[in-house]
Amino acid sequence: MKVALITGASRGIGRACAVRLAKDGFTVVINYSRSEEEANKVLEQIRSDGGDGMIYKADVSDPAQVKQMVRDVDKKYGQIDVLVNNAGIVRDSYLLMMNNDDLDKCFDLNVKGYFYCAQQVGLKMFRRKQGVIINMSSVSGELALAGQSVYSAAKGAVNSLTRVLAKELGAKGIRVNAVAPGFIETEMINALSDEKKEEYLKEIPLGRFGKAEEVAAVVSMLTKDELSYITGQVITMDGGISL
Amino acid sequence: MADNEMKAKLKDFICSTLGVEADVLEYDTELFGDSSIGLDSVDSLEIISYVDGEFGVDMTGVDKENFLSIDTIAAYITANK
Numbered sequence: 001m002k003v004a005l006i007t008g009a010s011r012g013i014g015r016a017c018a019v020r021l022a023k024d025g026f027t028v029v030i031n032y033s034r035s036e037e038e039a040n041k042v043l044e045q046i047r048s049d050g051g052d053g054m055i056y057k058a059d060v061s062d063p064a065q066v067k068q069m070v071r072d073v074d075k076k077y078g079q080i081d082v083l084v085n086n087a088g089i090v091r092d093s094y095l096l097m098m099n100n101d102d103l104d105k106c107f108d109l110n111v112k113g114y115f116y117c118a119q120q121v122g123l124k125m126f127r128r129k130q131g132v133i134i135n136m137s138s139v140s141g142e143l144a145l146a147g148q149s150v151y152s153a154a155k156g157a158v159n160s161l162t163r164v165l166a167k168e169l170g171a172k173g174i175r176v177n178a179v180a181p182g183f184i185e186t187e188m189i190n191a192l193s194d195e196k197k198e199e200y201l202k203e204i205p206l207g208r209f210g211k212a213e214e215v216a217a218v219v220s221m222l223t224k225d226e227l228s229y230i231t232g233q234v235i236t237m238d239g240g241i242s243l
Numbered sequence: 244m245a246d247n248e249m250k251a252k253l254k255d256f257i258c259s260t261l262g263v264e265a266d267v268l269e270y271d272t273e274l275f276g277d278s279s280i281g282l283d284s285v286d287s288l289e290i291i292s293y294v295d296g297e298f299g300v301d302m303t304g305v306d307k308e309n310f311l312s313i314d315t316i317a318a319y320i321t322a323n324k
């Protein structure tokens with residue numbers, strides 16, 4: 001048995017990763033913070049596909065809850081093979097409109113939350129000298145979009161974190177990579193106005209938004225032994241928007 | 244677990260995994276830095292991982308002085324078990 005813990009897996013990209021990794025044969029831990037009904041639906045779908053796992057409620061921006069979650073999962077399954085740091089929020093605003101609460105929330109979840117989970121899961125992986133950590137970044141980690149300074153800075157931090165952790169943990173058999181999607185059809189994108197969507201579509205060479213399942217396919221690939229020479233990389237999949 | 248049993252386990256681990264000779268390692272011998280044992284920060288990661296797995300005590304982020312010697316590591320484990 002192999003175990004994958006995916007943060008923010010009740011909806012969107014995390015959900016697609018949970019479903020995909022379960023199909024790949026992982027026992028999947030579906031973390032969520034509020035959407036219990038959705039998390040249960042993800043587990044139901046996984047079970048109907050012949051897989052298994054559990055849901056786990058924890059706010060991953062809180063280090064105590066992360067510690068408890070990782071302990072409980074390790075106790076139940078005895079190992080964690082893959083961590084997908086995915087739970088994230090967007091708080092877009094122009095610099096002069098930015099409020100400190102949004103700045104804190106974005107960094108607490110999108111950056112510190114990734115640290116907390118990597119530290120606790122890394123501790124368990126360290127013991128077994130194997131493991132894969134995948135950080136969900138964004139094309140915004142590199143690309144400058146006006147109004148996204150907070151989110152971009154957070155994702156830029158995720159990219160740096162990915163590279164440094166790959167160096168620190170590589171000798172211990174742990175690989176760390178990031179996936180940087182462009183615009184993916186999730187609630188994050190659905191919340192945009194039609195005009196904004198049109199504007200973004202014009203910038204995407206492939207002429208469409210990506211699908212959460214396509215992000216999950218890249219995540220799946222990064223867990224595979226066949227690709228086990230890849231570490232410290234940020235894999236961009238964005239329909240060409242960053243070109 | 245008795246204090247001495249815990250210390251013996253820690254000593255065994257440090258000798259077998261971190262390549263320290265048993266006859267130079269007392270429970271109060273300084274482990275890191277310029278000491279005769281000379282463990283480095285990567286070795287402390289191994290100790291953190293071992294303590295978590297063996298005693299169920301999380302030493303991530305704790306102050307360096309807790310890693311001074313087998314005595315101080317054991318004291319931390321006892322206080323946080």
Ligand SMILES: NC(=O)c1ccc[n+]([C@@H]2O[C@H](COP(=O)([O-])OP(=O)(O)OC[C@H]3O[C@@H](n4cnc5c(N)ncnc54)[C@H](OP(=O)(O)O)[C@@H]3O)[C@@H](O)[C@H]2O)c1
Nearest residue numbers: 008010011012013032033034035059060087088138184186
């Ligand atoms: N959608 C895109 O176009 C896009 C593009 C590039 C990168 N990304 C990145 O992909 C990741 C997922 O984005 P998404 O679009 O799938 O978002 P989403 O649809 O809004 O889903 C976010 C997920 O995170 C969970 N979550 C939120 N706060 C949490 C917390 N404090 N603790 C634990 N879980 C929490 C949510 O669960 P609850 O509802 O239970 O809180 C939900 O499952 C993010 O890191 C995002 O930055 C997205």
